[in-house]
Structures are given as C-alpha cells and as structure tokens.
Amino acid sequence: xxxxxxxxxxxxxxxxxxxxxxxxxxxxxxxxxxxxxxxxxxxxxxxxxxxxxxxxxxxxxxxxxxxxxxxxxxxxxxxxxxxxxxxxxxxxxxxxxxxxxxxxxxxxxxxxx
Amino acid sequence: xxxxxxxxxxxxxxxxxxxxxxxxxxxxxxxxxxxxxxxxxxxxxxxxxxxxxxxxxxxxxxxxxxxxxxxxxxxxxxxxxxxxxxxxxxxxxxxxxxxxxxxxxxxxxxxx
Numbered sequence: 001x002x003x004x005x006x007x008x009x010x011x012x013x014x015x016x017x018x019x020x021x022x023x024x025x026x027x028x029x030x031x032x033x034x035x036x037x038x039x040x041x042x043x044x045x046x047x048x049x050x051x052x053x054x055x056x057x058x059x060x061x062x063x064x065x066x067x068x069x070x071x072x073x074x075x076x077x078x079x080x081x082x083x084x085x086x087x088x089x090x091x092x093x094x095x096x097x098x099x100x101x102x103x104x105x106x107x108x109x110x111x112x113x
Numbered sequence: 114x115x116x117x118x119x120x121x122x123x124x125x126x127x128x129x130x131x132x133x134x135x136x137x138x139x140x141x142x143x144x145x146x147x148x149x150x151x152x153x154x155x156x157x158x159x160x161x162x163x164x165x166x167x168x169x170x171x172x173x174x175x176x177x178x179x180x181x182x183x184x185x186x187x188x189x190x191x192x193x194x195x196x197x198x199x200x201x202x203x204x205x206x207x208x209x210x211x212x213x214x215x216x217x218x219x220x221x222x223x224x225x
Contacts, residue, residue: 106155
C-alpha cells in the first residue's frame with residue numbers, strides 16, 4: 001500500500017546541473033501534480049497532468065519540464081538547476097474530480113549550491 | 114476556489130487550549146475545501162474535506178471545520194490541543210480544473 005512514491009528523498013546539485021525527480025502512484029489516479037514548498041509561501045503548483053498523455057503549466061513552471069510517462073508515473077526535470085530552485089518538492093495524485101482529495105508523496109529536499 | 118488565504122502564520126498554544134485556524138476562499142462557484150496537516154519532516158496528510166452536505170465536517174484526530182458560505186470561510190477547530198498537534202496546517206481548495214490551490218500555511222506550536 002505504497003500510495004505516492006518519490007525518489008530521491010534528498011539531493012544536492014551544483015548550479016547548472018540537471019536532474020529528474022521521479023514519482024509513481026499505485027492508486028490508479030488520473031491526475032498527478034508537482035508542487036514546491038517554500039517557507040511562508042505554502043505549496044505552489046509547478047505542473048500538473050490531468051490525465052495520461054496531458055500536461056499543463058501551473059503557477060511556477062519556469063525552469064522545469066515534466067513527463068507523464070504512463071498513468072502511474074510523472075517525472076519532473078530541472079534542465080539547469082539554479083539556487084532559486086532550492087526547495088522541497090512534492091508529488092501528488094488524485095482522481096482529479098470534485099469531492100476527491102490529493103494524496104502526497106514524502107517529498108524531495110533539493111539544495112542547489 | 115480560485116484562491117485560498119490563511120491569516121494566521123504562526124500560532125503558539127498551551128496543551129488543552131482550544132484551537133481555531135482561519136481559512137478564507139474566493140468565490141468560484143462550486144466549493145470543495147480541505148484541511149491538510151504536515152508534521153515535521155513528513156508529507157501532507159488529509160485532516161478533513163468539505164464538498165457538499167453538512168457544513169460542519171469532522172475529521173481525524175478530533176479536528177473539525179465549519180463551512181460558512183456567507184463568510185467565505187472554512188475554519189479549522191479543535192477543542193483541546195495536544196503537544197502532538199504541533200505541525201503546519203494547510204487549507205486548500207479544488208479549482209474545478211484539476212488543480213488544488215493551497216494557502217500559505219499556519220505553523221502551530223503546542224507547548225507541553
């Protein structure tokens with residue numbers, strides 16, 4: 001009963017390096033999300049995927065790309081990391097409909113130096 | 114909800130005190146609201162949700178929230194907090210376009 005699984009849990013990058021955050025859910029949810037959490041700013045939506053085969057920008061998409069690989073997996077890529085991308089990243093999934101909640105992964109703490 | 118705001122950023126209470134955390138949302142037609150809790154170092158977990166029906170919603174761990182349409186509010190309450198309630202609390206709304214909109218969070222510290 002894993003729910004939403006994110007890897008890695010921690011990562012340190014140098015400015016300009018690239019990396020991909022992986023996310024998988026086993027609840028057969030249609031919609032998946034990537035949020036970043038910064039102190040005092042709550043959770044801000046980076047990208048989301050309403051259903052398999054679709055992706056859309058959220059509130060703060062600049063510097064990120066995503067891939068909905070299949071119904072289970074939704075990855076977030078940083079092509080050229082910047083210190084401003086130091087944050088905690090959460091993946092979430094949901095049925096994507098009224099009355100349904102989002103389920104969250106454990107988070108990835110990313111530091112860009 | 115098109116936007117969600119939380120006005121209490123930090124709250125400090127003693128054990129057994131009553132808790133009320135404010136949440137306001139902007140009108141967006143159908144209303145679907147949530148409260149999540151994040152314990153230190155952990156992910157967000159659902160406390161309770163409102164979509165329709167009884168505006169007084171009861172959740173886990175003794176929390177409840179009341180949806181007041183006239184005030185655009187969905188405040189979280191607990192009659193008697195415990196040290197283990199120390200956490201960050203987020204109010205959120207579903208926008209109807211597959212997106213969940215979160216408030217900025219309230220950090221609650223309960224003193225033993």
